[in-house]
Amino acid sequence: MTGHLKGNRRDWLAARLDLLEAEKELTRRGDELAQRRRELPWVRIDKDYVFETEQGRASLPDLFRGRSQLLIYHFMFGPDYTAGCPSCSSIADGFNGVATHLASHDVMLWAVSRAPLAKLLAYRQRMGWSFPWASSFGGDFNADFNVFFTEQQQKSGDIEYNYRRAAPAPAQEPLAGKTAREWQRPGEQGLVAQVAAMAGTDVATFTRERPGVSAFAIEDGAVYHTYSAYARGLDGLWGMYQWLDRAPLGRNENSYWLRRHDEYGRQ
Template identity: 30%
Template sequence: MKTPPIVSPQDWEAARQELLVEEKQLTRARDALAAKRRRMPWVAVEKTYEFEGPGGRVSLLDLFEGRRQLIVYRAFFEPGVFGWPEHACRGCSMLADQVGHIAHLNARDTTLVFASRAPQPEIERVKERMGWTYIPWYTITDDFDTDFGVDEWHGTNAFIRDGDRVFRTYFINARGDEAMGSLWSYLDMTALGRQEAWEDSPEGYPQTPPYEWWNWHDAYGEEAEPAQGWVDQTRRGS
């Protein structure tokens, strides 16, 4: 293995600062792409879809759990998939391992669920084995996977609702799924984005000051208010 040059700390920092310029450009480009996603047209979901959950049959609308946005990852765990019945697909399992605590998504009025064709007892068993108990995981019972481009390959679909009307807003698959799992990657693919005041969003979109809505994952709730000490700290930039 041919290594890069070994340099002084000063030269290393100079090289890092040079590369940081490109990293900042990438960050701004990613923000601009997310802004374009927020301006994507929506398509109405006219068909009725049903899933099997831990509590029985539920609709696509039910998956929102009362929130405004829904993200559905199609995970391959079913007969015919490598690993069955002990494991889900290796790639889908790696993505599940990356998923952060969903309470932060929920705090942005967004629900994340996984969906597979495996029966619920098998899903619950593999969730327990792999430590994925925090991920809501449903069984596909109809043409949902075919209709939304995930019948033969994994993918992440984003939806939004207006009352009882559901709309598809975006779709990411293939290598795009590599980045999924963090709070920010999920919010950046949604129609409403991170919902922070610095974002370039259409007029009237919900937005709050950055940082101030952040909380410990066990401290969110309808009555939760930003702690003044935390607000003061974030406004100082420390």
């Protein structure tokens, strides 16, 4: 039993109408923020990035595939991982259908990771995905967009993620927020160590990669960076959580419960 407040339909409707006004205000505020995103100045990219794709080597302009807009999800899958980050994987579970709609609306959606292409494609096949995925292995793309950091940067604290400077390792678990740290109980592994193990690696190696999304536009042959978001800025892309936020108990998290979709029910 939850002990949750109970009431009759009249009580519920009164509370629901009050909540509706707040939801409408949030929607209006979201529209305003979306407009502000679109109004950010565009920054021209003059660096030549090279990616490996199923169709061969590709430049950043090539990833547009004839569209004028490009969205890249920075998927945490480093060269030393044995599998993709489970959290990124749950976000990517929603990409297949979305990518098709976006491509028909002048927007290309790609995932980009540092792992070699063969490893990415094998994992994509396991997951049953079809969206385009490119490898940036050996290049500067991930570092330049603040989703990859070196071991030296970790040790010195020379890391800026989500527009903030991070503390040197191991002073904190880099991906664990305040609530997440509370999940750890005496005698248990830390949260990030658990997730790192699910990707087949250790905490330091795992957290050199970070999640994010970046947007680009191409105009008269020139590519411009228009927007990037990281950390909780990705919540809106995480379809599962949008559903949970509307469920009776909400996110209802007291441990890292996420698994890849083919791992639920395994002993």
